[in-house]
Amino acid sequence: MPVPLVRFVYMRRLMLLAVLLNGLYAHTQQGYTFNRISTDDALGLSSNAVYCTYQDKKGYIWVGTANGLQRFDGSKFVSFGNSDPGSTLLPISDLVQIIPDDNGMLWLFFGSRLEVGLFDPISFRYHTVPIKTSKPIPARSGMKLWKDSQQNLYLVIWKFGILRYNKNKHSFSDENPFPLPAGWVSSINVFEDTLKKQIWFPCPDSGIAIYDIPSKKIYTSSNNPLKIPLLDNKNIIPGTTEIFIDSRRRHWIFNWTSGQHKWCFDEKGTLLKDTAGLNDNREYSELTSFFETKEKVLWVYGANGLFNYDSDVNRFFFYKPGVTSETGIPYQSAHYIMEDRDGSIWISTDNGLFFATPESGTYGVVNILFDERNGGIEITDLLQLKSGQYWLSTWGKGIITLDKTFAKYSADVYKLMPKMDQVSFAQYYQTWALYQHTDGKIWIGCQAGKYIIYDTLTQKSSFAELKEADGATIRFITGDKNGNIWFSTQRGHIINYDGKKFTVVQQFGTIIPKILIDNNGLLWLATFNQGLYCLSTDGKTILRRYTSNSKENPLFINSGDDIDQINDTTIAYGAGALNLINTRTGKVTWRTFDDGLPGNSIRRIRTDRNGNLWIITKNGLSKYNPRTNRFTPYGRKDGITLANFTTAADFISKEDFILFAGSNGLMYFMPSLFENKKPPANVVITDFKLFNDYLPLDSLLKRPKLEFNSDENSFSIYFSSLSYSQKEKLTYYYKMEGVDKEWIKADRQNYVNYPLLPPGHYTFSVYCENIDGIRSKEITSFEIYIKPPFWKTYWFISTLLLIILLFIYALHRLRVNKLLAVEKIRNRVARDLHDDMGSTLSTINILSTMAKSKLNSDNVKTSEYISKISENSQRMMEAMDDIVWSIKPMNDSMQKIIARMREYATNILEAKDIEVSFNIEEEVNDVKLDMEARRDFFLVFKEAVNNAAKYSKAEKVKINLFILTGQLTLEVIDDGEGFDVALADSGNGLSNMQKRADAMQGRLQIISKKGNGTIVKLAVPFN
């Protein structure tokens, strides 16, 4: 609590007395100023029948209504539940209690369903908890959940007993946790005295029973070894229904006999008078609940009754049910009171949800609204005398003189009023201006140029008329450092009084409502429709004039009501908007509605000791901090209810109170009341909208990163610090790393749109700052990842590149292989030509030379040579034929190979009278052999047939060609005489066959025995 507030509290208490003593018809706001939230506000409250509230650790307010559970984030209510018949989901029904579990879950009690359940506020899952009793619970039994300090949960059932929640069985059962005497049944309002570790049971039919937790014993009037006084007090028995012990150890006990009786005792059982005010309600009421705030403010409430204890006057303040006024609330039944983490009070009623900030309460703003039934009071000026008293000038009711405690004191300004005509008499009561000179005399400006000088020493008044004013009303009086007194009039006179004579120094012909003498002694004049004047210290010279028509440094409008000095170089002129005039440069800067001013209709300006401007506009009160250039509005939430009435006068007292007054209204407050040295609560992301769909935020934010597909890229992010009292006074700053380079000040809607974000990683961060520039402790942030479409990912692109690279490389290899293949063919042909033809040609050459040499001498030899030449040339032709045949692409097909094989075998074998037969499977025709394989295959066949023809002496040769286990298989089978394979000459024939088989990666088998014929078997793999 700031120190000045102590003085303020003292002052406030006396203010109430003063009002009472003076007999002024006034309503002072004794209690809190409540704001109502109802179904009409479009915030989404599902029912005006609100039963309970609970604020979770994040700051959300959970609300139990007649239509089930809702969550409030300051901007909207979100409903949870399901009303399908027979559904086991969270019911939409009257939720009368919300109690936090120690693991973050919420216990919910649905009154009319007699259902208790557990709700997970993160996953939004709900399940009922069974109530298992040995006997049926009577119909219409009142029930209440209650949790003790040891976190045990009980279900207290009226006229039945107390059930305890068994964690292992996950149900409520009648374990009789508190052994009350037989026949004793507690009301549902059980109270635990945590200090003495006792639980109090008000048993309406029997009395009070106290369970001592350490000893586990029950004490009653008949068993009272500790001599607890209240157990023996017969006044509070029978019918005891409510018990509460507050922090001052006052024991509040209510019981019913003919009606509800309210008692208050101290620890020793002495009856106290602190129930004063509790019986102010003449109508039927039923007070059933108590609540004590962190600031020790006690609340008592129930049906038709809501009270808070004002320790300043030691009595309860009664909030009359059903009254709608500036300070009243229209409830019939107050169901539950909760204090949030900012100290705001939330009251659940049958007519909506009400909340009030701590500033609006006992230690807050004082609003005085005068009763208009006697014509009202039009306050025109305020003055605090050097001696501390307050004087109020009024139009028609003269001067109201209040001492520094606002008590009326006798300073009858009009006591020695001379006789005069009725008009003049009335004009002296039509006062407009107040000024106390350094000599202590008070100057009072009145209607029609009249004025009063009140001498505070002699306590006598002198009545006069300022002739120089020409009958114009004196609107303002002030004084300069030299002792001069300055007057302004309704017709534009500026009149100086130097202690000897009055001098008219200027005449502007318009209303001059205010003269400001700045620190340099210059006179600044607020005018009606003529702009702002700056006069020399003697008032005779117009140094500057600012108007709305000026080309350079125009005013917002010409007419202004008030003017004040902020610092040595800045004058604030309230003409429509706030016009800030730099006295050195003459530059005028506007601060308007667009900058946060509640309205471009300034009526009053007052600078406090910290250099902040307190501004009254037609739209209420706001504070302007020239250092941060920020306006902060104050309204009903802050306890400011009369700003629209207090537009005529302002004052700052020696105690630093800011006072505003006007038509029937007066309010005052300490500016420091609104200072907040604590950092605001951390910002919470309240909603996340993807395009137009709200996402389930709680489960979403549990993830380390929010991930979206590439087409899910337009977001709206809503945030709030969940400080309901500071809501309008916080400034939010956000940044989306990856998009925003700097922190951006959020607009008043507290949300930001990010449309069509490109794929990538982002981090959204937000924090808030209160009006005193204090930031929330932590920056709230979360990561967002928008996945690129897979075809835009680098891995996909690099995969494509790899494939392309491999393809190019494969093409390259293909080309190289082709070149190699050609080269290989050329080499092969060259080798074959060399091997097959070269040697044969050499042989022919030799033979022909030899034949030539023997031609004339040895015909036989010559003939032999020629015969050999013929054979060789024949073989060469065949070899050539084979080479050419193997190279020709047209011979690639298996049919061609088979045809050649047939031709060859037939020619060779039939020439030897050997019967030849071919068995060729159909599939063989589909086999493809490359050029070399084809040649090798044919030559192996040729060799085998040749051998059969030459050596086997066979009669039959059978040639089989088929596919076996994926291999092209050739069999040349003869029925000849056979040979011993082991002893066979591995001459060129067989070894060549083997080499060719190896070249084809095939397998050659020669199976033969003498007398059994021969089988040559070649198996060749093929593609």
Added chain:
Amino acid sequence: MNKTLSQKFRFFTFICIALLAYVHGYNLNNTYLAPYSTVEEPLTVTSFFEYFIANGLLRFRIPMLFIISGYLYATYDHRPYLQQIQKRFKTLIIPFFLWSAAGLALTFLLQQFTYTADLVHTAGIDQLGDNRPYTEIGWEGILRRWLLHPVSYQLWFIVSLFIYNLIYPVIRWLVVKIPFIWLPLTFLLFFSLFQFIYVDGRGIFFFSLGIWLQKKKISIDKQPEWFSAGLAFILFIGLTVIKTFMAFELEPNQFSTSLTLVIFYQLSVITGILAMWFGLDKVVRWALRKKWFYKASGFSFFLYGAHVPLLPYAMTMALTELSFLPYYRLFCYIVIPGLIVVLCIWIGRFVRKFLPGIYFTLTGSRGF
């Protein structure tokens, strides 16, 4: 073993160990890169390059070292088992304890000065995650770090190798008798990243493969006909690039992501081994003709034992002191490991020259 093979073993042993500095020298936010690790930081030249090198391109080294070890062990397995184990104890286990102690001593020394103590703490390489000064962790903590969880964390390899040597007769029997069961089985272990304390599933496959190659007399000194070095290099680098991009772009903490990354990682390792082993013959011949390289390669084991914890501490210091430079992380990653390699070789030279006994013990008589 012919000369070509022997030279290749020497070359790749040194290269694999020298490149270890670049595997251990990355300075990404993620301080432990597993095969399936994703990168939780923006894709930049620095982050890409470091991940590409440290968790991609150079990951063929340890498997290759296991193949070389298996091959060499199989080459000399005609020696008596106990004699072999005794030798391995001297060449692996004693150096393990000595290098572990040296790492602890260096860390303890640095913890005595405020500036260097901060470096040690910031580097945060303690294998038990407790980076308090050793004066605070007690003797039990120091013993655990010395014997089981060395601050020189690279030493796991020689312990793992020693265990394989211990069970070599069993592995050899499995490799020789049932290679078509044993090798696929260990291949699955390799793919599954199986690891149990010091028994590394990835290692046992490659160790077995080395044995198999030796026992089957499969020629590995020259490029086989079927092999295309160009194709292998394209696949190796391509798969590593793709895997690196995937590490940045796939959804982290998903099984599918981990599986994909592991598959690419292992394919990259396999193609990397093939590409490097068969594709760098000319480089091997060139390098081993250079005197400096030949000499430097003699310090392979000293470099292996000394580079950690020296490298992480030096890297932390460099990152702290050079943060004013543009691309300082990339600069540090390129420069510091290289400097540490050179420094270790120079220290090795010094120790070998002036304290040959200590060098002999530290290296298990390698490099003489």
